Amino acid sequence: MSVVVPDVENAAPGAARAMLNTDAAISARGISKSFGEVRALIEVDLDVARGTVLGLLGPNGAGKTTLVRILTTLLRPDSGSAQVAGLDVLGQEARLRERIGLAGQYAAVDENLTGLENLTMVGRLYGSRRSAARVRGQELLGQFDLVDAANRSVKTYSGGMRRRLDLAAALVAKPPVLFLDEPTTGLDPRSRLDLWDVIETLVSEGATVLLTTQYMDEADRLADRISVIDHGRVIAEGTSDELKDRVGGERLEVHLEDSSQAEAAVRALAPMCGDEPAMSDGLVRIGVRQRGGAIIEAVRLLDEADVGVDDIALRRPTLDDVFLALTGHAAEEESLE
Amino acid sequence: MRRLLSDTLVVTERNLIRLPRAPELLIAFTIQPIMFVLLFRYVFGGAIRVPGGSYAEFLLPGIIVQNIAFGGFVTALGLNEDMQKGLIDRFRSLPMSRAAVLAGRTSADVFTNGLSMTILIVTGLVIGFSFQTSALHVIVGLVLALTFGYAFSWVFAFLGLLVKTPEAANSVGFLAVFPLTFISSAFVPGQSLPTPLRQFADVNPFTIIVNELRWLWTGQHSPDQLWQAFAWVVFILVVFSPLAVHRYRRTASR
Numbered sequence: 340m341s342v343v344v345p346d347v348e349n350a351a352p353g354a355a356r357a358m359l360n361t362d363a364a365i366s367a368r369g370i371s372k373s374f375g376e377v378r379a380l381i382e383v384d385l386d387v388a389r390g391t392v393l394g395l396l397g398p399n400g401a402g403k404t405t406l407v408r409i410l411t412t413l414l415r416p417d418s419g420s421a422q423v424a425g426l427d428v429l430g431q432e433a434r435l436r437e438r439i440g441l442a443g444q445y446a447a448v449d450e451n452l453t454g455l456e457n458l459t460m461v462g463r464l465y466g467s468r469r470s471a472a473r474v475r476g477q478e479l480l481g482q483f484d485l486v487d488a489a490n491r492s493v494k495t496y497s498g499g500m501r502r503r504l505d506l507a508a509a510l511v512a513k514p515p516v517l518f519l520d521e522p523t524t525g526l527d528p529r530s531r532l533d534l535w536d537v538i539e540t541l542v543s544e545g546a547t548v549l550l551t552t553q554y555m556d557e558a559d560r561l562a563d564r565i566s567v568i569d570h571g572r573v574i575a576e577g578t579s580d581e582l583k584d585r586v587g588g589e590r591l592e593v594h595l596e597d598s599s600q601a602e603a604a605v606r607a608l609a610p611m612c613g614d615e616p617a618m619s620d621g622l623v624r625i626g627v628r629q630r631g632g633a634i635i636e637a638v639r640l641l642d643e644a645d646v647g648v649d650d651i652a653l654r655r656p657t658l659d660d661v662f663l664a665l666t667g668h669a670a671e672e673e674s675l676e
Numbered sequence: 677m678r679r680l681l682s683d684t685l686v687v688t689e690r691n692l693i694r695l696p697r698a699p700e701l702l703i704a705f706t707i708q709p710i711m712f713v714l715l716f717r718y719v720f721g722g723a724i725r726v727p728g729g730s731y732a733e734f735l736l737p738g739i740i741v742q743n744i745a746f747g748g749f750v751t752a753l754g755l756n757e758d759m760q761k762g763l764i765d766r767f768r769s770l771p772m773s774r775a776a777v778l779a780g781r782t783s784a785d786v787f788t789n790g791l792s793m794t795i796l797i798v799t800g801l802v803i804g805f806s807f808q809t810s811a812l813h814v815i816v817g818l819v820l821a822l823t824f825g826y827a828f829s830w831v832f833a834f835l836g837l838l839v840k841t842p843e844a845a846n847s848v849g850f851l852a853v854f855p856l857t858f859i860s861s862a863f864v865p866g867q868s869l870p871t872p873l874r875q876f877a878d879v880n881p882f883t884i885i886v887n888e889l890r891w892l893w894t895g896q897h898s899p900d901q902l903w904q905a906f907a908w909v910v911f912i913l914v915v916f917s918p919l920a921v922h923r924y925r926r927t928a929s930r
Contacts, residue, residue: 411769436771447762451694463686464772466679492697508766 359422364389364516364547365410370419372405379405381571383419387549387564389515392542394562395551396662402571403551404444407520410549411441424516437465440509444521448493448504454480455489458508465512472511479507483537499530506537517541519550523557535560555662569666583656585664589630590654591637593623596647607644611636627653680773687780691754692787701750705792709743713799716863726865728896732804737817737889738862740796741882744825745853747789751781751829752836752845759837764927775921782829789825793818808894817892820905824885827912834920837927862886881908 360366365387372380380402387393395403408414410423412432421428424438448457455476462472480489483503488496493504502522509517522538523531538561542548552558558565559579567575567582575582595604598621605616608625611633616625627633634651641648695701716735726734755778758764767777797805807814832849839845859873860866860882869877877883888905891898 408765413765413768433771436769439769441766441769443762443765447766449690449694449763450761451697452690456690456693460686460690461766461770464683464767464770464776466771 359420360386361422361425362389363387363422364391365393365421365423365549367406367410367421368419370406370409370416370421372402372409372414372416379571380409380416383568383571383573385421385566385573387547389547390542390545391563392538392548392550392561394558394565395549395568396553396555396558396562396565397551397568398553401568403568404520405571406568407441407518407549407551411439411518412436437512438514439516439518440512440514441518442502442506442509442520442522444524448501448508450494451492453490453492454485454496454504457493457504458511461508461511467512475511479510483507484533497530499526499533502526502530502534503537506534510541515545515547517546517548519548521551521553523552523554531557567662567665575661575665582661585661589627589633590656591625591627591633592650592652592654593625593637593641593648594650595621595623596649597621600646603644604641604646607640607646608637610640621649680776680779683773683776684779684783687776688783688787689780691781691784695788705788706795709739709792709796710799712743713739713796713803717803720863724864725868729894730804732800733806733894733896734865734890735863736796736800736805737893738857738860738886740793740821741824741886741889742853742857742862743792743796744789744821745828745857745882746849747785747792747825748782748829748832749846749849750788751778751785752832752849753842754781755833755836756839756842756845759927760842764924768924768927774925775917778830778833778917778920778924782826782833785829786822786826789822793821806894809892813892813895816902817889820885820892820909821889823906823909824912827909827916830913830916830920834916834923837920837923856880856882860886881905881912884908 359368363386365385367383367385370380370383370385371378383402383406385393385395385406395406397403405414409416410421410428412428412435415429423435426435426438428435448454449460452460455473458476458479459469459472462475463469465472467475477486477489480486483506485500485503485507488500493501496504506519506522509519519538523534526534535557538548538550542561548561550558550561562579564576564578565582566573575585577585591608593604593608595601601618601621601623604623605612605618605625608616608623611627611629612625616623618624630653633653637651638648713735716739717732721731721735724731755764758767758777764777831852832845835848835852836845839848857863859869860877860880862882866874866877866883884901885905885908887898888902890896891902
């Protein structure tokens with residue numbers, strides 16, 4: 340790769356975007372990919388700092404898996420460039436593959452082998468000797484609570500167990516960069532929580548993770564930063580809090596004892612109100628200018644106006660609100676494909 | 677190169693340890709060939725006249741070659757299944773040799789082909805087949821059959837990666853293998869075929885391989901095409917293994 344010295348003074352606004360961030364564990368610039376007429380990815384930029392989790396959030400068919408495939412060298416982009424662990428996805432594929440682990444939305448394990456045989460096979464394909472691969476496999480089975488099932492054929496595993504084994508297979512070589520493509524899609528709530536714990540432990544040990552998901556709560560809980568992707572474009576990027584702030588700040592929700600007092604309540608709260616209040620059925624919602632003291636202030640104002648309050652709470656906008664505001668549709672809707 | 681060998685070994689082992697755990701596959705390798713030998717020998721055998729020797733002697737090389745050609749189906753179906761289940765994605769994300777997944781499949785086929793060939797020969801010996809040549813001839817014949825099967829497994833590897841579903845792999849495979857084996861000298865003497873079919877049969881590699889196996893094992897008259905038989909094996913390998921590997925590199929699981 341040639342070294343490009345950016346001419347910062349004279350650069351056009353778009354030119355700086357072409358530079359990969361070489362400090363990041365994952366960096367992509369201007370990645371586009373089409374399948375026939377379908378534009379799966381359009382000029383996608385992405386950076387994941389070392390030791391952090393990026394949540395790639397979007398509905399089915401948004402392009403999440405295509406991006407993961409490109410970053411893991413399974414697919415070549417039509418244009419753009421990307422580096423993972425400092426290695427180019429085009430040209431340094433072989434060395435790059437030694438530094439990544441991939442766990443997919445299909446549990447990619449061999450059903451006819453036992454859990455231990457699966458992990459030993461993957462270890463040997465990373466270049467370990469059989470004995471070393473077995474030891475590592477046993478260690479991982481312990482870590483993923485699969486010791487009892489180690490010598491059972493994977494056919495007999497539950498969905499959650501398969502996902503754990505799949506994740507274990509991605510970790511065999513202790514890769515510094517992990518790609519988790521919808522790791523909990525299709526799992527029951529209990530297995531999902533288990534898997535979240537496992538992922539959190541991994542991250543606390545220093546791995547860099549790119550996690551794709553269509554679940555808000557998953558991104559909210561696991562990701563340091565979130566990129567929202569829809570129809571092949573990254574439409575927003577930031578921490579969960581930053582994204583929520585884009586939709587507006589805190590919202591004060593007041594449940595009234597008597598719904599006919601709604602007008603009075605809105606008048607009373609007008610001095611602290613940030614935007615248009617919303618009223619429905621004894622529930623008054625207003626955006627507040629300041630979080631500090633908002634509840635006390637509100638209760639005082641309402642009390643002075645003789646408005647009876649049943650319940651009052653400050654609520655942060657959820658990522659669902661964010662997604663709806665950004666795209667005009669919910670993230671978890673069923674796709675039409 | 678060392679990487680290719682060691683990775684191939686790992687994948688071969690993977691494909692072989694699953695065998696005893698998949699009873700339906702074992703039936704395909706053991707009972708099915710026996711059934712075919714018995715059906716041909718006792719249903720058609722009485723009606724088919726062959727030059728010199730018995731039908732059992734005529735039949736066995738033919739049915740062995742047919743069986744071995746079908747042996748590659750395991751590769752086609754297996755690769756297709758690996759694709760559907762995302763295993764190919766996993767393999768392709770590993771720092772392993774690009775050809776090893778396919779080479780491991782086709783090598784595993786050599787073992788299963790060896791197994792069904794053994795069963796076929798034992799069955800043949802029971803119904804009246806016998807080797808009538810030197811040990812060297814017999815061994816060259818075994819090598820020819822197994823290497824032909826290996827080469828044909830690469831055809832199936834390419835096919836398995838080309839089509840979308842195991843069902844499609846199945847029907848395309850049958851469409852290719854059935855005419856090739858039946859319009860040949862595998863089950864009936866080439867002379868008994870109508871002219872257009874005979875012309876096809878004469879140049880069909882299956883005819884050449886089967887004729888040479890007959891010569892190597894029972895000493896029946898041969899048009900002396902042994903080098904041609906091995907040339908076909910090399911030709912199929914040289915054409916289809918790069919095609920299959922190329923296809924594998926660009927394949928993404930669905």
